[in-house]
Structures are given as C-alpha cells and as structure tokens.
Amino acid sequence: MDTGNNSMNQECIKKLQIATREKLRKFNSLRGKEVQPGEFWDLVIVTAVDESQRDAYELQITEKVDRKELPLGVHYIVFSDPPGAKIGNGGSTLYALQRLNDIYGKTLGSFRVILIHAGGWSQRLPNASALGKIFTALPLGDPLYQMLELKLAMYVDFPSQMKPGVLVTCADDIEIYSVAEDESVRFNKPGFTALAHPSPLSTGTTHGVFVLEPHEKSGSSEMEDISCLHFLHKPSINKMRDSGAVCKRHDGCFSLTDTEFVYTDSTYYVDYATAMSLLDLLKEVGPLECEIDAYGDFLQALGPKATIAYTNNTANVTKEESTLVEIRRKIFNHLRGTPLNVVLLNNSQFYHIGTTSEYLHHLTEDAELRSELGLLSSAFSVYPNQPPEGAAAAVCCVMYSVLDPSCSVAPRSVVEYCRLEAGVTVGNGSILSGCWVGSSLSVPDRVFMHSLCVNHRDRTGFVTVVFGIDDNLKHGVEAPAYIEGLKLFGVSLAECLPRWELGNEVLRFSGEASSCSLWNACLFPVCADQQSSFSKSLEMLQAVLGGSTLSLPKDTKLMSMHESLQCKNLEEMLKFRKGLYNDIMQRRSSS
Template identity: 75%
Template sequence: MSQEFTTKLRIATREKLGKFNSMRDILPEGRQVQPGEFWDVVVVTAVDGSQRDAYELQLSDKVDRKELPLGVNYKVFSDPPGPKIGNGGSTLYALQQLNDIYGKALDGQRVLLIHAGGWSQRLPSASALGKIFTAMPLGDPLYQMLELKLAMYVDFPFQMKPGVLVTCADDIELYSIAERESVRFDKPGFTALAHPSPLSVGTTHGVFVLDCNEKSTHSEMGNVSCLRFLHKPSIDEMRGGGAVCKSQSRCVSISDPEFVYTDSTYYVDSNTAKSLRNLLKELGPLDCEIDAYGDFLQALGPEARIDYTSNTANVTTKESSLVEIRQKIFHLLKGTPLNVILLNNSKFYHIGTTSEYLFHLTADAVLRSELGLLSSAFSAHVTENSEGPSGHCVMYSVLDPSCSVGAGSVVEYSRVGAGVSIGRGSIVSSCLVSDGLAVPDGVFLHSLCVNHQHQTGFVTVAFGIDDNLKHSVEAHAYMDELKLFGFSLAECLSHWGLKDEALTFSAHASSCSLWSARLFPVCSDQRSSFSMSVEMLQAVLSGSTFTFPKDTELMSMQEALKCKKLEEMLEFRKGLYKDITQGKGNN
C-alpha cells in the first residue's frame, strides 16, 4: 500500500474515532444520542447463559461509567442450550429474540449484531470475559473491541435503512472514501462490505464473484451486484469462478497484480430479516452449526449453486442434518440480491489468536499508525514515553517502575511488582505478579478466579504462545502427541513429579486436548497462583523439577471457565481502574 493510501486511511480512521469519542465523552451530562444518529439496538451474542451474564455485567459497568453512548439499547442474547449452532444459528435466534422484544417496532430499528459467542481457544485471555471485551491500546478510558467496532461503524447508522448489520468480535475493518461518497445500506436483500485482498487471503475468507460490467475500481468506493459468493475457495476455484480481478487502477490500495474482494461485515434489510426469522420456524430447533457467511451468502446471487451444501470440508463437526438444513436455507434465500460495497482503500485485521494479538499490538507499525495505538495505554507507573516505539504493549495495568517488559510482549489487566522481568513475545493477562519474578519468553499466563469446593480459589493457566489448545488426540496418545511449551505432556509431568495417571481430563470423552487437561494448581490467592505456575513453567524450560505442595488439586482451562467467579474478576479490574485514575498504583 502506498503512503498516499496509508495517509488517507489514517486520517479517515482518526475522524471516526473522534466522532465516537464525542458521543461517549463530550455529550452534556445525561444527553442521549438522537434517533438516526447512532444504533437503536446493539446486540452481542453469547454461547450460553454463563457467558451472557459476563457480558451483561461488563456492559452495565460501561454504561454506568459513560464509556458507551447513552440512549442505545444494549442487549446480550445467548444461544439455546444444546448443540453448538454456529454464528448463523446465533443470527437466527438473535433475530427471533429481537422480534419477541420489539414486535412490529423492529421494522423501524437499526440494529448492530456482533457475534461474540465461543470460548476463544486461540486467544484464551478473552475466554472468561469475551472477545468483544478484548483490550485495545488506545483511548482513556481504555478501548476494548466493542468501542473500536462502534467507532469504526460510527457513520453507518445515519446512512442505513432499518435492518441489521452483522459482524464478528475479533476483526477490525478500516477504510477511507472520498468526501463526496458515503457507505449506504439502503438496498433490499443483503449488502456486504468487500476488501481487496491477495489471492492467498481469499482461501481463508469469503470471496465475491462480481458482475464484470459493474466492477468499479476507479474510485475509493463502488457499488456492484454479486453474481456468486465463494466460501474459503482454492485459488483454482477463484480463477475458475471469475473472482480474480486485475489491479489496473490507482484507486485500489492493494499492490498485487491480481486480487480478489473478500468479505467482512454485511447488512440485511428489515424484510429479509423477517425471512430469516421465518427460516428458523421452518428449520425448527437447530442441532448443527450454521455459518452466517458460508451458509447464508453462498445461497445469494443469480449464479448461486446448490452444490456447496454437500461440501463439509470446512466444517468442524459434521452433523447428519447439516446438508438438509443447508439445502433449506438455499431454497429459502435463493433469488435474494447480494449487493457489494467495494472499499478499494481498506484494510481487514483479524486479532483472534495469540500470535495475531501480539503482532498487531506490538510489532505492526502500520496498524499503530492507522489507529494511533500506544505502547502504554490507561496504565500507571510506566516510566517510558507511552507513544514511543517500545516494541511492547501495556494496557490497564499497574507496574512498578523497576520492572521490565520485553519486546513483543503484552501486559493487560495486571499488577506487576518490583524487579519483575517479563520476557519477549509473552502475554500476561489478569495477573498479580510478585516482586522479582521472571516470566520466560514466548509464554501465555492468565489468572482466573474460580469457585472450588464452595471456596474462592485462583488458577493461572500457562501455555506456550504457539500451543494449540484446540488440537484433540486419541486418549491413549495424549502423553506424547500433546505439546505444552514445545514439550510432550510426558516430559512436563516428569518435571513436576507427577505420574501419568495423575493427569486426568475434565471431559469424559475419547479424545484429549490441552484445553481439557488438568494441569494447573488451584491456589487460595491470586499472587501465589501466578508464582506457582511460573515455577512449573521454569522447571520444564530449565530441565529442573518442581514439587507441588501437599494436597494440591489441579484444574483445566475448560473447568476453570465453568466455575469462574465473574464478580471477583471484575472487582480486580475495578481496583486497577481506581488506582490508575487516581494515579496511585501502589502494590
């Protein structure tokens, strides 16, 4: 991307941030946003009732602190109990619950629907309190992904007819358009945002096949019809389907000679939203995962083909009813228009994994420039220049001035004592760190408050940044095939003085994963919980041994989430908030 495009993107992004800040920070006391000025309803989806409770608590705190615009209905809807239903199923149930609340009045509402369900196994620091509440290093008070989403979409409600805008919690879309242009959601059917992307990116996203007669690459924005939508296609499928474009215009920011337009957020007008609500009635209770992108958008456009309904290559769990349900979706949505807004100067960032989170917050100079990200945001006792290129990121934390944070590391929602050294490329999240401790390079540490045997306890989970928590193996093979910090579980247990049979799994299933492995000690206080997990970690990395205190019980990440104590975890953050705002920060 040329400097000209980057500059335009930075200016446009700062304008959106400024407009959102004026809504949440500078409004006269008690003034609410006016109809049409902002969203009527903001919906966040949750995977179950426990996650819904966590989201509602945090939203309530944000509203009380006036961190969100007033006069907006903020709702959290959880998926029904039972099988996982995917973000497509969540969309259908959310629309049904909106209809139950608003009835016919829903036809006049502008709704933002943010999918934030799931356990965030690739970014476990967001597992307990949610991806949409992931910290971002800007703003005072600190932005989370929710505020950033609202800021980036701040211009949309004014240019949008009643309907629903569907988005996900772990991505950021930046764009610039000419002064005379505006992103308008005013057409029937679906209207999707499209971003020019390399062909390699198209293989992991949705790709639009556009009408060749309408392609508009001669301005920063274009409105075209989509003939067909391809979900995670191969490069050959992109070429064969006519999705590949040639970069012949100075108005398209991508420098690749060939590119495709990939998906992110889409709008559904109110009449089509009614059709989706009727779809849920026709399908009945869902027993499989539906994709809000692959299963809805592939049914749209005049050249949509039903053959995708039997392709389960990208499906995690292949339920027998999936193909039949996809075919019902296809026939109900067939003929519905798919309009595409080409954002020719735009960027799409995904931050849903530990490695992405570290890179974008510490090493990505381009995103830092575009968003104005800081090295230290809403923190106390950080001695360096918060806007300097430190190579690390500290957010919502209280650090003793004598501690050090290595390049490429993120510290969030933590208290860090004197003389502590945090290595390179690590994440320390929601932790209470004792004086003098040394955190190794490339590790993830996150503390949770839990209810253990009717008492309050603390568990600090510790993984390698590149460990795969979702990887599942047969039960008989877990000791050698599951890797923790790059070592087999058998090696780790030997350093901790545990026998193979001492490691049990929280899920009574035929397969095992790091997510379900009981590896982490339950401690009576947060400080000793962190210290003990660091000692375990150092024993493995140094080849030494660690001995658990007598009668120590172990817990998995999966179990810790099931018995987490939300109020206590949020109280810890409130204590940080108080010390940061008052400038005290005493450990």
C-alpha cells in the first residue's frame, strides 16, 4: 500500500466532511427564514412529466413552506411538460425557459435560477414514483431532508457567486466537493459552465466526459477553471483515449486514487444571454416530438473541437424518433461556437441514487457517503431498537416511521414513511415504503413493498406492489411471450399465476400495453384499507416463494404499478404521512 497516497486520501476525505457539514449548517440556518437578496436562489424551478405530477409536487412544496422546512421569500415553481410526446430533460429545459420568459420578461435577466429536472416515473426506484424522486427521503436533518433540501444545501454557496442565469441539475444525484478557503466556485462567464468530477475510466462510459484544453497538472489543486475543447457522451474507453480525455494523476488533494482518470459531468450553468439564445432555438425547432437530452444533445455541440458527427449516433437513445437527428443538427448549428467552461472539482464525489440497488447501498452500506453527510440509521422516527451509530459496516435505515419496540429491521434494509405494529420483522436488503404492516408479519430478504392509495369505483382503495429488489420493471416482452419472459422474484409469471389460482386469460396489462412488463402487469389486489392491502400482497409473495397456493376473491380488482399511479389519491397518501408526523412529534414532546 502507498501510505503517502493513503494519508493524502484521508486528508481529502476529511476536507470533504468539513466542507459538507458547513454547507448543511448554512442551509439549515436559512430554513424557515426570509432570505435576503443575493443570499439564495431567486427562483427554484422543478420540472414534472405531466399535470398530475405537477399537482403532486406543488402540494408537497406548499406543505414544506408551511412547515418552514425551506427558505422563505423564494419563488418555488413547478412546470409540467406539455401534453403529447416525451421531450426529455433537454426539452423540459427549453419549455421551462419559455415559461419563465413569459412570466417574468426582462426581469428574468436579474434572477439567479436553479432548474431541477424531476420528471419521469422512476421505474428503477418505484418508491419515488407516486410523489417524485425530488421528494425521496434522506436520513439526516431535522426536519427530515428530502432530495430537494439536499440539492439546495449542496449548492447553497452558488447563488452569491453567480451572475444571472440558470443552473441545470437532476433530482437523483448528489455532488459533494471541497475547495480551498480562498477559492469559490464561480459562475460568471458567458456560455455554459459545467462542474467536472474526476472519475475512473469505467464511469466515463456511462456519463459525459470532458476533453480539456492542455494544462500542466490535473488535480494539483482542489479546484481549477479551464476551457473544454469537446464533450463526449457515454464514450468507449478507446474513444476517451483517442480524444485526449484521459488524464494522469498528480500530487494534490484528490478524491480518486486511480493513476488514470477522466472528468465526468453533473451540473451546469447557462448565463442569461445564452439562456435567451436557447429560446430562439425552441422557436426554430418548433413543437418537440422527440426526447432531447440536456447533457448529450446540448453539451456535445459546444467547444472548438465539436463536430456534427454525434448527431447521427443514436446508440444511447432510449427510443429513436425520426425527427431526432434533424433536431440535433439544428441544436448543433445554433450552439456552435458557444463556450464550454469547466470547473474541475478535484476533491469531489458524485453519487447517483436512481435505482433500488443504489438507494440501498448508499443509505445502508456506503461508509464514505454516510460519513460525509452524517447519515443516520434512524431519522425522524420512533424506533427504540435502532443500532448505535457506527456499530457495523452495514446498518438498517429507518426514516419518518413509527415502529413498535418489538419490531426488528435487518441490516441493509430501508423503511420509510411506514407504521409497523408489534412483532414485525423485516429481512435483509429490503425496502418498505408507505406501508402499514400488521402485527407479527415477516417480510423476506431483498423484497420491495410499496403501498399506494388509489381512487377505485368512486371509493378510496389501497394497492401494495411487491417486487424483488433485482426485478427489472422496465423490461418489456411482446405478447404472448410475456407469460414465460416476465419474472417476479426470479419466477416466471407462468409459475406465479397458478399459485394465485389465476388463469392466463385473467392477466391484463394497463396502458397501451404494446410491450408487456412488470411495470404495467395488473397483479396486485385493490383492498379497502392499507393494512389488508399489505398483508394480501405479502401472502401472494409467500405463495410464490413457498410454492403454496392462494385463492383471491372472485371480484378482486387487480392493478399494476402503472395503473395505480394513474388513479393515485395524493391527498390520502400525504394524510397518512401527516399522521406519522403528528405521532412522531407527539412522542418526542412526551419523552
């Protein structure tokens, strides 16, 4: 082991911890208080996929402001994408700018704006589907943080160092960084200014990678400002080498021990003049009919070495539309020559929390993140049996929940927004979200269970979806192959249905169902109350895992995760959370 490098790495981690705690302290001092001009963002904009999601976001932000969990005197606005085709976060950026210009006109030229992309249905982290990724709970803060608070906290220093313009970021990642005492991250240059993080070459294959102007020492200080020649989107390692994106590590405070590395993307800033230029671009391309990526499709057009060649590369596109290449060419021609400045954050960490596996890992096993943010095993909860902090490498994580003293939650599991009655046990590596679990029930290992309130036949009902942590909800199979091709807990639906005494003809798929998936498979019973919903879905899981059979009443309505979201009852779901909040506060005051 290189003890010099190891001690240097420990020093860098300590700097990250100190810098992060200071940002959290600063943000906490602003919560529930009227902010002064220039002290915080003028506008906090959140994007949503449609009007239903926008309503859900607005409802939650209003509650946060009323409970003084956010800085006051700030405009918090949610914009939904226009109806019709999916437009991606790039399209959302363009339409949000248009809406802001319509509302504020030239006054927008004096505002510092943060634009957080939070649209989408979070199919890889479905406990965030109903109420949004930006409202994912995190085990820190009092009142409890969600991703919205953490994003605002990590960027709390930016507004005072920023010329009017827009900072563009996403809802499911966390950037942690430190800079020297006499340095600060500044957004004061024309064009685009992106944050860049040192990353292994393997990480670069799934992110954006910067090809920088030649400079002597990468990583010689905690922060460097530099121009970018070219931006690569999810390149191969050979492409990184051929393009000159690969850097070699030098001494200095550095969050990475790899000898070779690349700088990858996260968040970027657009100055006001360039933001207005993007509005002209929207007029030029007209109503969008395809998905545009705010990173790949905008940033690849920037820098002196950018070429139009990328516009034909659709290898990384989820759904290729006929108009995509043409729109990319218009973007390239419109943005060509626009500067791309990069702030190298050499002592930084980038964390993505967009899948169930990442969520479990970062909240229960990731010692670095837990240390940097000060994450707890139990946050804003009634859980008498919580393990002592630092007691084990892996812990459970209980948030915003009320648990009977006789309950037990195994390590590597997350329980959020739940009520667990006497004798409940939760196995290893599982997620419970929004559930009311009746006495003495036992949840197996590596299971995802999430209860939603739905409107059904003019009544309020409850659906508890249950999947394996490793199940792929997005994987689509065309009929009739779905019966064998779709697997729940590793068991094909051909084996599951008989165990629930359901025939193949009973199974339906919600929505267009041109492609059948676990996401739109109607498998989960609608029940009259939250407790019976949970216990019934748990019985279905136990029948599959144990090889037994379960008979559902003949008039049982079965719903999919997709359909449950279409008819979700937000007010009732938030009412359940409010009941937990009041219970926790009452027990706190009486203890």
